[in-house]
Amino acid sequence: MTSTTRPHPDPTAPDARVLRRDTRLCISLSGRPSNIGTKFHNYLYNVLDLDYVYKAFSTTDLPSAIAGIRGLDIRGAGISMPFKEAVIDLVDVMHDSAAAIDSVNTIVNDGGTLHAYNTDYQAAANLLRDSGISTGSSVAIAGSGGMAKAVVAALRDEGFADTVVVARNKSAGRALADRYGFTWQPELGTQTPDLLVNATPIGMAGGPDVEGMPFSAAAVGAAQAVFDVVAMPSQTPLITAATGKPVITGAQVIALQAAEQFVLYTGVRPTDAQVAAASEFSRN
Numbered sequence: 001m002t003s004t005t006r007p008h009p010d011p012t013a014p015d016a017r018v019l020r021r022d023t024r025l026c027i028s029l030s031g032r033p034s035n036i037g038t039k040f041h042n043y044l045y046n047v048l049d050l051d052y053v054y055k056a057f058s059t060t061d062l063p064s065a066i067a068g069i070r071g072l073d074i075r076g077a078g079i080s081m082p083f084k085e086a087v088i089d090l091v092d093v094m095h096d097s098a099a100a101i102d103s104v105n106t107i108v109n110d111g112g113t114l115h116a117y118n119t120d121y122q123a124a125a126n127l128l129r130d131s132g133i134s135t136g137s138s139v140a141i142a143g144s145g146g147m148a149k150a151v152v153a154a155l156r157d158e159g160f161a162d163t164v165v166v167a168r169n170k171s172a173g174r175a176l177a178d179r180y181g182f183t184w185q186p187e188l189g190t191q192t193p194d195l196l197v198n199a200t201p202i203g204m205a206g207g208p209d210v211e212g213m214p215f216s217a218a219a220v221g222a223a224q225a226v227f228d229v230v231a232m233p234s235q236t237p238l239i240t241a242a243t244g245k246p247v248i249t250g251a252q253v254i255a256l257q258a259a260e261q262f263v264l265y266t267g268v269r270p271t272d273a274q275v276a277a278a279s280e281f282s283r284n
Contacts, residue, residue, distance in 0.1 A: 005094035013099045024052045025072075026265050029065055030080035032206045033058050036251075037078055040258050040282040041217070044270050047278075052266060065092040070112055076265040077107040080119045081201060084118075084146025091116040106261045117264060121151035123256035124229075127248045128158045133195055133225050135159035140188050142197030142214035144172035147229050151199050156180040165215070188215060192222035196238070199229050203236035207260070213238045229253055234283060255279035 014030035028037045033056035041054035050074070059065040062083055063223030067090075069077055079087055084103045088094065098104045098118040127196040138159050155163055163182040167173025167225060170186065176233060177184035201207045202214045204210040213220065215238070220226065227240035239247050259275045262268070270278070 001177065019200065020051065020055060022051065024075045024265075026052060026054045026076040027074055028054075028056045028078035028080065029062075029083055030056065030058055030078075031082050032201075032204065034205075036231055036254055036282045037258055038205075038282075040255070040278045041262060041265075041282045043278040044262055044274060045100075045121070047190055047274055048266075048268055048270065050266055062086055063090060065210065066114070069107060070114060071107055073109065073112075075109055076261065077109075078261055079105050079107060080241075081145060081147065087116070088113075093098070096190065097121055101149040103149045105146070105150075105257065106264060108264050116250045118150055119257040119260035119264075120147060120253070121154055122260060123253050124151045124154035125158055126256060127227075127252055128154055128160070131225070131246060131248055133246065135161075137162070137224065139163040139195045139197060140166050140191065140193040140219075141197035141199055142166045142188075142202070142217070144169050144176050147197035151174055151197060151227075152180050152182065156182070156195075160195075164188075164191075188219055190218075196220060196223045196242075197229075197233040198236075198238050201230065202251060203230035203238055204230045205232045211237060215240060217241065251279065251283055255282075 026041060038054050038056045045052045064225060066087060081089055084105055087104050093115045095115060095117050098116045101118060101121060103118055104116040105120045108115045135158060139155060141148060165173050165177040165182055165184045166188050168186050174184040196215050196219060202209045202212045215232045220241045224239060225246040227248040228236050228238045229250045230236045231254040234249050234251035239249055255275060
């Protein structure tokens with residue numbers, strides 16, 4: 001729904017919009033909510049004059065939270081760690097992007113029917129494709145959760161064949177590797193892959209290992225490129241250690257996946273320039 005003309009077109013102005021009875025609500029559910037998605041979506045709502053508002057939440061009762069999305073007619077929800085797999089049994093329709101990797105990062109409420117998608121996969125695939133990193137590179141990816149599933153699928157689909165999944169959870173790690181024809185091992189050891197990918201919460205602000213890295217300094221030093229999905233901070237310890245090398249950051253991932261979520265929620269596709277401006281605004 002489009003709002004009336006606003007007297008303050010500056011999207012950063014505190015009185016840029018007035019909430020109304022019919023304002024559509026979109027939310028995020030995360031174990032550690034940040035301001036990134038909230039600022040990103042609300043910036044674009046303001047710029048595009050859409051009568052929506054976005055708010056971040058956490059929960060200790062996921063079934064009730066998802067029931068609230070349905071019962072309160074919340075238009076959409078971004079789903080982050082650790083809920084990406086747990087929500088699967090709580091939605092009504094699993095679309096191909098989510099069903100293919102058994103991981104959900106977006107819910108769209110269509111008249112009480114909850115549709116599940118995964119825009120992380122497309123963001124990771126696009127970034128890998130545009131990075132210039134050779135598909136002949138050897139790859140190690142740390143993690144076996146929902147985000148790891150999205151990135152591993154993107155690696156396979158973009159042609160990276162020499163890939164090892166590094167995960168302490170033997171059953172999850174091996175299952176993920178086997179599904180895509182890769183190998184699994186609990187630790188990287190002395191190996192020095194060309195591309196290192198972090199799909200764990202290590203290095204995340206507010207997490208239990210904010211100063212840590214999933215790979216040794218020696219492995220980072222020998223790598224040709226680094227990809228870290230952690231978005232907050234964008235300069236994680238891993239990204240900082242890779243100074244001078246080609247990197248893909250979590251800030252890039254979150255901007256691209258959020259833009260696709262925005263389209264699913266509103267039916268409006270922002271321009272590349274608008275997405276870039278929203279991404280910059282969300283990190284400041």
